[in-house]
Amino acid sequence: MLAPLASLGIFILFGIVGYAVVSVTRAQRDETVTLLSPAVGAALIILVSMLINYLGVPIRVFALPLGVLLLALSIVVLVAFRIDRRAAPLWPIAVVLLAAFILAGWPLFEFGFDWLSYANGDMNTYVFGAARMFEHGFLVQPDARAYAANRDAVQTLFGLDVLYNQRSGAENLLAFAMGALKLDGYRAFMPLMLSLHLTLISAATAFACVNHAKSRIPLIVCCMLSVSPLLTLGTEYQLFGQVPGLALLIASLLLFCVPLTRPGGYRPGEALLAAIVLAAFAAVYPEMAPFLFLGIAALLVTLLVQRRLDFKRTVLWTGLTTAASACLLNVHLSTFLNMVWVVLTFHQGTFGGGLFPYYLVPSGLADFFGLLPQSVLIREPFLSLEIATGALLLLVSLFATFRLAAQREIVAFGMFALYCGAAIEFRNQSGFGLFKLAMYIQPFLVPTMVIWWNSYTQRVAGRS
Secondary structure, three states: OHHHHHHHHHHHHHHHHHHHHHHHHOOOOOHHHHHHHHHHHHHHHHHHHHHHHHOOOOHHHHHHHHHHHHHHHHHHHHHHHOOOHHHHHHHHHHHHHHHHHHHHHHHHHHHHHHOOOOOOHHHHHHHHHHHHHHHOOOOOOOOHHHHHOOOOHHHHHHHHHHHOOOOOHHHHHHHHHHHHHOOOHHHHHHHHHHHHHHHHHHHHHHOOHHHHOOOOHHHHHHHHHHOOHHHHHHHHOOOOOHHHHHHHHHHHHHHHHHHHHOOOOOOOOHHHHHHHHHHHHHHHOHHHHHHHHHHHHHHHHHHHHOOOOOHHHHHHHHHHHHHHHHHHHHHHHHHHHHHHHHHHHOOOOOOOOOOOOOOOOOHHHHHHOOOOOOOOOOOOOHHHHHHHHHHHHHHHHHHHHHHHHHOOOHHHHHHHHHHHHHHHHHHOOOHHHHHHHHHHOHHHHHHHHHHHHHHHHHHHHHHO
């Protein structure tokens, strides 16, 4: 039982720290930011760990003291600001999150810290990168002889992190978990993955709270996300950049865009809150930054067309959050710019088409909506019926996206950006890109469909 408790403990730590940050930086606490609190807490831990490690301190030295200090300060802040009772109605979502944890993390109860799941090759890279930062300062050069003789495999990641300027935010979080739990990277990996899985579901549920917090929509969204096969696959497949990256992408989109749609503008401190998650997102998963930029641009165009765009306020808000994010990233800003440039200039063509053909063939339409198990085909005429149903649902989801965008629902702009990416990947016949996007889009697809269906049924009921 220690492994499940450790995993839940990490998630709770993220939530408490994040809610304290929200309390300090935001005048009003509501259901949306409450559900984003675990993502905010993880973001703060990532940024602080990266800064201290860059200054030359191994993460093993400060991980546990940092965790204890942040928890203690957070409790003091929450006592001083008084915990907002509006978080109380979210207890059904907390129950669903616990059920999602048991469903996705049952092997933790069976195998404890020895659960390795798929043991994906990327897992080794993340563990090695975390071990390097756990034992050394970020810029500490490996011993030349040991490096040449390959006697210190962990230090081979120096080349990726420093020489090739690759992202390392996720590895910092894993190194923090290793120090806080007193475990090696392989044993700390899956407990951390499960806590990030809950963080992602919680963040995606926040989409439904922006305009529908008092309804049952957030609970329905949370339930559907908890049983989403493709969303869970990302966790079980140990896609360690993707899972926290998606949670931070959602938090960034919401915290940046909601103030632009609100008549009263943004409140003091909200720029810092948005900057924290934007900077952590840039450090963890900058490959998805183009989707964030496109989603924000789509919102601004919509506001402009609807004559709701306050140009001066938008420029000030964008400049303030961008400058604060750059300051929080500091020396790692060059890594973000490098990664975005690589993504924008990389032409993968038919890369992955043979290994990941799932969404290059018609049955991918059924796979995408969970109508058909991936890599498993059924007999006709049922296969054709499921493909046709998937095609119909795709059209409905596109219609729902544009319908909700007109209503300024933030989730729709994320959906629009991801669908644009999927169109480009399909044109390039990139099987791997489509495989990844099918997982990326799930935390956007579910809230979009649920919110649209609720508004549709209400309109039908109003006419009858």
